[in-house]
Amino acid sequence: MANERILLVDDEPSILKLMSTILKPEGYLLDTASNGKEALEKLQIQKADLVFLDIHMPKMDGIEALKSLKLMQEAPAVIIMTGLADRELLEKAFLEGGVFDYILKPAGAEEILRAAREALFKRSVSIHREKTKRLLDESFQRLEAGYDARTRKLRESQITYRSLIDNFPEGLIVLQDETIKLANKKILEWRGGGELLEGKPFSVLMHQNDSIPLPEGKGTEGLDFEREGHFRFVRSDGGYFWAKASLQATSWLDHPAILAVVRDVSAQMEAQDLFRMVTEHSRVGIFIQQERRFIFVNPMFAEYVGMGMDELREKNPLDLVHPDDREMVRLNAIEMLKGRRCTSTAFRALTGSGEIHWILQSVVPIEFKGKRAVLGSLVDINEQKMAEDLLQSMHSELEQLVASISSIIICISHDDRITRINEAAEETLGFSRKELIGCRIKQCGIRWDKKRVMEGISRCRETHAVVRVDDIPFVRPNGKEGLLGLTLNPSTGGSTGSGPVIILGADITDRKAMEGQLMQALKLESIGQLAAGIAHEINTPIQYVGDNLHFLESAFSDLVKLVHAHEDLSEALRSGDSADLPDGILRSLEKVRDCEAEVDLSFLAQEVPPAIRQGLEGVERVAKIVASMKMLSHPGFMERSAFDIKEAIESAVTVCRNEWKYVAELTCEFDPELKAVHGFPGEFNQVILNLVVNAAHAIAPKVTGNEKGLIRITTRKDGDWAEIAIADTGGGVPENIRSKIFDPFFTTKEVGKGTGQGLAIAHSVITEKHGGRIWFESETGKGTVFRIRIPVNPPSKETVADAEANPLR
Structure with a gap:
């Protein structure tokens, strides 16, 4: 009640602060003391209605303080506070007198407020009783002094007595004989309607289904009893509220009677009803256990364990726990009680039918009916546990799977830290998990091209798409240089521009070497397949070079004869003093004429220069064919370099001339602005060669008589890109195989004419090596155009991104 004064006595400031926080909002006037001596000094200055008194304190403990408190006039009610339920100390305290109750520290707010209200209430009742008794005694004493005086004083006492009762x-x-003899104003207010209750049975105030047992017999002579009971207090309008009656033996007009103190406990009963409703309908098992026994369980708890309350009362709570989990549960309970805090434990529970269920139990220490108890809840997590076990099993299998993958796996977090690597990555890169986990990818010790790797990661995050980065230089664990092929995959949990990235890769050093060897072998195979045609192409100029050389040989012999004749004539003319000079000169002149007639100088003058020119042309043509073959087959052209695209195309056309010259006319239209491009000339030549040969083979079935098809090669510079188109007038690509054109080993040619690798290699060379595109347009019966688009300069991030954004297959 407001304005009632409470003194808190404890040597622990935290306890004083806690209790002040709980009691002050209720309107109580509070004061504190740190020991018994200080408390007595304060009570001399300002009296208190209630004292919360600790037993163990310095200077003066609670027991000594009690001795002085009980001697005070209108001594306050005392509630003992102690951390341990020490029976001897408590008995000693109660024997000293004046102690209404005790609580164990630390106590809950509800328990502290309950103890305060009940102690103040009982003290109030006691004070009123003592005042009433004192007033009655004084009245009787005054009656003895004189009748008039006694009558006056008695009336005053009755008024005072009635006033005290009404203002209670x-x-x-x-009550006397279960009949109401007196009801104060509060009872009349509750009843309502202005009804007089004196002389009516107590039962008129109770609901018909409620009762409070009263002492047997006509009176209460010799009885010293206290009793409490709950009932529904019925108003005159038929409504009711829950009330609590505290019954005590007393006397009324010199006859035994019962004093009933009635309190409105409707709020408390509503709370109890709410608790009952919640616990009965909760899908969580709720229980209270005390002294290793269940004292309350709700229906869901009984359903979980498959037992009723009667059966559970006989059970030790640990009997419901699987034997393998009992020690864990017991230790957790001990820790909970020590720390006085809520704890949760998952364990296997045994049901009444012997089944095993996984249960999640949460418990918290409480006080129930003045004793320590445990309030707990249970949730069946059997399905969740099975799902966790399945997930754990799947996780283990996944870990085994990842460990068995021979490819490199590196997981990168959103802040570029390495979060996971597999064994293949350790073996390939020469670093252990311990060395790499947690390191930033930029600062880790992996010896590779960090710039290209980080560019790939950035592009993967920006596009939120898979990015392929090939030919990453790195240093192998043995110290030798190698190449990595990496595929960067964005995590599904990230967003554009950020998020984790998973790197998959492999050491492609040996594969690259094998690819180079395979490319060279395929080139040589192509040359081998074209060998007959190349030999024919070389044989024609060689033949007319040979014929011209035979002609020049014969002509040279004739010229030698003529030269000798002129030498003889010259010699004869130098010997002009000889007697037979005229005859000798005549003979030499005759010989010269014969030689000139035989040699036919005019014929030689006409034919020898063309023969020499044709011979030189034949030699040049052979040299060109040989140079083209060298450009196509020489492995030295496998490195990236600048090359003349016109020269590269002409070389390929020259090498395969024998394949197309009988079935098609071939024209080339070169863009004069398109000259040098950066790439791999040898592999680019192979692509052009394959496409021209394929065009010739596509035209061949359509050639009849002297009519030939047409192969048209054009080039065009489009900004930073070079475009090449190779069109033919063949039969076109059937629609049902167009999606397979670039697949490895796919071919429509007969055995011996193709391996199915030509277009697959062409696609790889253009897209992967050059960062470009290759596609075709075909119309059945009219022909096909293969188009190639490659960057003029070495591919940048932009050109690679453009190629990736425009897939060809």
Whole structure:
């Protein structure tokens, strides 16, 4: 009640602060003391209605303080506070007198407020009783002094007595033989309607289904009893509320009677009803256990364990726990009680039918009916546990799977830290998990091209798409240089521009070497397949070079004869003093004429220069064919370099001339602005060669008589890109195989004419090596155009991204 003064006595400031926080909002006037001596000094200055008194304190403990407190006039009610339920100390305290109750520290707010209200209420009742008794005694004493005086004083006493009763904060009823003899104002207010209750049975105030047992017999002679009971207090309008009656033996007009103190406990009963409703309908098992026994369980708890309350009362709570989990549960309970905090434990529970279920139990220490107890809840997590076990099993299998993968796996977090690597990555890169986990990818010790790797990661995050990065230089564990092929995959949990990235890769050093060897072998195979045609192409110029050389040989012999004749004539003319000079000169002149007639100088003058020119042309043509073959087959052209695209195309056309010259006319239209491009000339030549040969083979079935098809090669510079188109007038690509054109080993040619690798290699060279595109347009019966688009300069991030954004297959 407001304005009632409470003194808190404890040597622990935290306890004083806690209790002040709980009691002050209720309107109580509070004061504190740190020991018994200080408390007595304060009580001399300002009296208190209630004292919360600790037993163990310095200077003066609670027991000594009690001795002085009980001697005070209108001594306050005392509630003992102690951390341990020491029976001897408590008995000693109660024997000293004046102690209303005790609580164990630390106590809950509800327990502290309950103890305070009950102690103040009982003290109030006691004070009113003592005042009433004192007033009655004084009245009787005054009656003895004189009749008039006694009559006057008695009337005053009755008025005072009635005033005290009517102003009592709770309901008061005096009963004799279960009949109401007196009801105070509070009872009348509750009843309502202005009804007089004196002379009516107590039962008129109770609901018909409620009762409070009263002492047997006509009176209460010799009885010293206290009893409490709950009932529904019925108003005159038929409504009711829950009330609590505290019954005590007393006397009324010199006859035994019962004093009933009635309190409105409707709020408390509503709370109890709410608790009952919640616990009965909760899908969580709720229980209270005390002294290793269940004292309350709700229906869901009984359903979980498959037992009723009667059966559970006989059970030790640990009997419901699987034997393998009992020690864990017991230790957790001990820790909970020590720390006085809520704890949760998952364990296997045994049901009444012997089944095993996984249970999640949460418990918290409480006080129930003045004793320590445990309030707990249970949730069946059997399905969740099975799902966790399945997930754990799947996780283990996944870990085994990842460990068995021979490819490199590196997981990168959103802040570029390495979060996981597999064994293949350790073996390939020469670093252990311990060395790499947690390191930033930029600062880790992996010896590779960090710039290209980080560019790939950035592009993967920006596009939120898979990015392929090939030919990453790195240093193998043996110190030798190698190449990595990496595929960067964005995590599904990330967003564009950020998020984790998973790197998959492999050491492609040996594969690259094998690819180079395979490319060279395929080139040589192509040359081998074209060998007959190349030999024919070389044989024609060689033949007319040979014929011209035979002609020049014969002509040279004739010229030698003529030269000798002129030498003889010259010699004869130098010997002009000889006697036979005229005859000798004549003979030499005759010889010269014969030689000139035989040699036919005019014929030689006409034919020798063309023969020499044709011979030189044949030699040049052979040299060109040989140079083209060298450009196509020489492995030295496998490195990236600048090359003349016109020269590269002409070389390929020259090498395969024998394949197309009988079935098609071939024209080339070169863009004069398109000259050098950066790439792999040898592999680019192979692509052009394959496409021209395929065009010739596509035209061949359509050639009839002297009519030939047409192969048209054009080039065009489009900004930073070079475009090449190779069109033919063949039969076109059937629709049902167009999606397979670039697949490895796919071919429509007969055995011996193709391996199915030509277009697959062409696609790989253009897209992967050059960062470009290759596609075709075909119309059945009219022909096909293969188009190639490659960057003029080495591919940048932009050109690679453009190629990736425009897939060809």
